[in-house]
Amino acid sequence: MSAEPRARRAGRKETLALLLGFAALVAVGGASVWLVARNAAFNEQVSGVLEAKAEIVRVLSLVQDAETGQRGYLLTNDERYLRPYETAAAQIGERLEHLGKLLADEGDQMSDLAKLRSAVGDKLAELAQTVALQRSGQREEALAVVDTERGRNAMLSVRRVVALMTAREDKAFAELSGETSRSGSQLVAFMTAGLFLAAGLAVLAQIMVRRGARQAEEARAAIAEANEGLEAAVAERTSDLIQANEEIQRFAYIVSHDLRAPLVNVMGFTSELDAARKVLKEQIDGLDEVGAAKVSPDARLAIEEDLPEAIGFIRTSTAKMDRLINAILKLSREGSRLIRPESVQIETLVVGIADTMYQQLQAADAEIEVQAGLPAIVTDRLSIEQIFQNLIENAVKYLDRSRAGRVKVTGRRVGSQVEYAIEDNGRGIDAKDHERVFELFRRAGAQDQPGEGLGLAFVRASVRRLGGAIRLTSEPGRGSTFHLTFPAVYQPPSEARA
Numbered sequence: 001m002s003a004e005p006r007a008r009r010a011g012r013k014e015t016l017a018l019l020l021g022f023a024a025l026v027a028v029g030g031a032s033v034w035l036v037a038r039n040a041a042f043n044e045q046v047s048g049v050l051e052a053k054a055e056i057v058r059v060l061s062l063v064q065d066a067e068t069g070q071r072g073y074l075l076t077n078d079e080r081y082l083r084p085y086e087t088a089a090a091q092i093g094e095r096l097e098h099l100g101k102l103l104a105d106e107g108d109q110m111s112d113l114a115k116l117r118s119a120v121g122d123k124l125a126e127l128a129q130t131v132a133l134q135r136s137g138q139r140e141e142a143l144a145v146v147d148t149e150r151g152r153n154a155m156l157s158v159r160r161v162v163a164l165m166t167a168r169e170d171k172a173f174a175e176l177s178g179e180t181s182r183s184g185s186q187l188v189a190f191m192t193a194g195l196f197l198a199a200g201l202a203v204l205a206q207i208m209v210r211r212g213a214r215q216a217e218e219a220r221a222a223i224a225e226a227n228e229g230l231e232a233a234v235a236e237r238t239s240d241l242i243q244a245n246e247e248i249q250r251f252a253y254i255v256s257h258d259l260r261a262p263l264v265n266v267m268g269f270t271s272e273l274d275a276a277r278k279v280l281k282e283q284i285d286g287l288d289e290v291g292a293a294k295v296s297p298d299a300r301l302a303i304e305e306d307l308p309e310a311i312g313f314i315r316t317s318t319a320k321m322d323r324l325i326n327a328i329l330k331l332s333r334e335g336s337r338l339i340r341p342e343s344v345q346i347e348t349l350v351v352g353i354a355d356t357m358y359q360q361l362q363a364a365d366a367e368i369e370v371q372a373g374l375p376a377i378v379t380d381r382l383s384i385e386q387i388f389q390n391l392i393e394n395a396v397k398y399l400d401r402s403r404a405g406r407v408k409v410t411g412r413r414v415g416s417q418v419e420y421a422i423e424d425n426g427r428g429i430d431a432k433d434h435e436r437v438f439e440l441f442r443r444a445g446a447q448d449q450p451g452e453g454l455g456l457a458f459v460r461a462s463v464r465r466l467g468g469a470i471r472l473t474s475e476p477g478r479g480s481t482f483h484l485t486f487p488a489v490y491q492p493p494s495e496a497r498a
Contacts, residue, residue: 015208025201028194038183046176052102052109053169059095059116060162062088063123067155070127074134074142082131089124096120112165119157126151270314277307339380339465341490346384346420347374350409353389360396366405368392374411375418378489383462388422390455391482395424400477418488425479434472466490 069085072078096117103109126145133142145151281303347370354361354368361367377384392407399405403425411420429437438460463470467487474480 022201025194025197028190028197031190036187043180046173046180048102049169049173049176052099053166053173055095055099055102056116056162056165056169059092059099059120060158062092062095063120063155063158066092066124066127067151070131074130074139074146077134077139085127085131089128092120092124106168109165109168112161112168116158116161116165119154119161123151123154123158126154266314267318270311270318273307274311277303277311339383339490339492341378342381343376343378344381344384345374345376346388346411347372349381349385350374350388350392353385353392357393357396360393361405364396364399364401364405366396366399366407368396369406369408371408371410374409374420375413375488377418377486379466379486380490383466384486387459387462387466387484390459391422394455395422395426395480398480399424399426413488416488418486420484420486421481422484423479423481428476428478429472429474429480430476431474434474437472438470467493 065084066088067085069082069088072081073085096113100110100113103113130142130145130151133139133145284300284303350368350370354370357368388409392409395407396405399407406425408423409420410423411418413419438456460470463484463486467490469485471483472480473483
């Protein structure tokens with residue numbers, strides 16, 4: 001089992017553990033939030049219980065204050081002693097109303113509250129009667145009411161109900177306090193577990209981060225090592241290709257030079273043959289009738305027609321071979337020519353080419369449209385001019401004579417690249433020939449124009465030397481478009497590789 005699968009499995013396990021830990025941490029957090037909300041609810045209930053108990057005790061205290069004020073007044077007949085009574089009598093109704101709201105959800109307490117209202121009402125009635133009698137000067141009658149035990153019984157009823165209600169509130173308080181304590185303990189436990197879990201996740205995450213960083217560093221080191229080997233291999237291969245290209249250029253030069261020597265001889269001997277033919281023809285034409293009769297018709301036909309025709313074929317073939325040799329020499333010389341980058345205004349260059357082709361354009365009833373503001377480029381001026389010259393001349397040469405010709409040159413800047421397009425409405429090229437037209441000595445369509453099939457091969461070689469690319473889109477009968485892409489600033493091959 002390789003180390004890489006083991007590392008992947010270990011990484012998956014750690015990731016799964018981390019995900020499970022986070023899920024558990026979320027669960028702990030959710031439970032803690034729920035417990036906090038529950039504790040808050042318990043605290044609110046406890047607060048309600050304490051407030052209800054305080055209100056019950058306050059009612060009892062007010063009744064006692066009222067009774068104390070009544071007794072003082074009866075004993076001293078001094079109105080000042082009635083102030084506690086009057087204050088208590090004014091507040092008891094409001095306190096009982098508030099207590100009813102606090103105990104609204106408690107059935108037993110509401111039942112006892114009704115009893116408390118009744119007992120308090122009886123007590124207040126007894127107090128009011130005695131105070132009224134005392135104020136009217138009937139002190140003996142007032143004391144007689146006190147002696148009837150009516151007020152005492154009412155007060156006992158109030159105390160019993162108050163004791164029962166406060167006992168219930170104490171019990172509720174004890175239960176809620178227990179629940180709050182347990183909920184608090186649970187909250188502490190969950191928060192402690194969450195802290196330990198978070199610490200564990202932090203440690204696991206740190207381990208994973210360090211392991212990932214270590215693996216990334218190892219991968220970077222491996223990539224750097226591979227890049228060094230790749231760069232060395234590329235440099236070696238590039239050197240081999242440069243040497244091979246130089247050898248091919250030398251071979252092309254030698255071959256073309258060696259081919260030219262016998263070609264010159266053939267052309268020279270062809271001229272001598274033509275001169276000899278002319279001499280023989282003059283001799284035959286100068287014979288008298290007797291001598292002329294001795295020349296056979298076949299001999300005369302050979303001198304006057306066959307030999308001139310054969311010599312003409314030889315000259316045509318040697319001229320074509322001479323053009324091919326010149327083209328090969330041009331390609332080989334272009335490959336060895338030193339490139340000198342400079343800023344080239346393509347719009348100015350194309351307009352200049354169009355001006356030099358005025359006669360061809362008039363003859364073809366054609367025009368060249370140049371997009372305003374064509375992007376400039378830093379490259380070899382001679383090479384880029386030859387590229388545009390060849391493509392524009394080709395476009396004009398193969399226009400459809402049945403309609404007005406149009407050649408359009410456009411361009412745009414795309415990042416660090418510049419794209420140009422040379423579009424025409426000429427004959428067009430079949431899809432199967434889109435790549436063939438760039439090959440040496442290959443042509444497409446009707447061969448009714450002079451040429452050896454070298455122009456586009458030369459163009460593609462020149463484009464590649466400038467670090468660019470060329471492609472063709474075309475459809476028969478609808479014209480062609482040559483798309484050129486160059487770096488905005490030419491870089492020598494060594495810098496481009498870097």
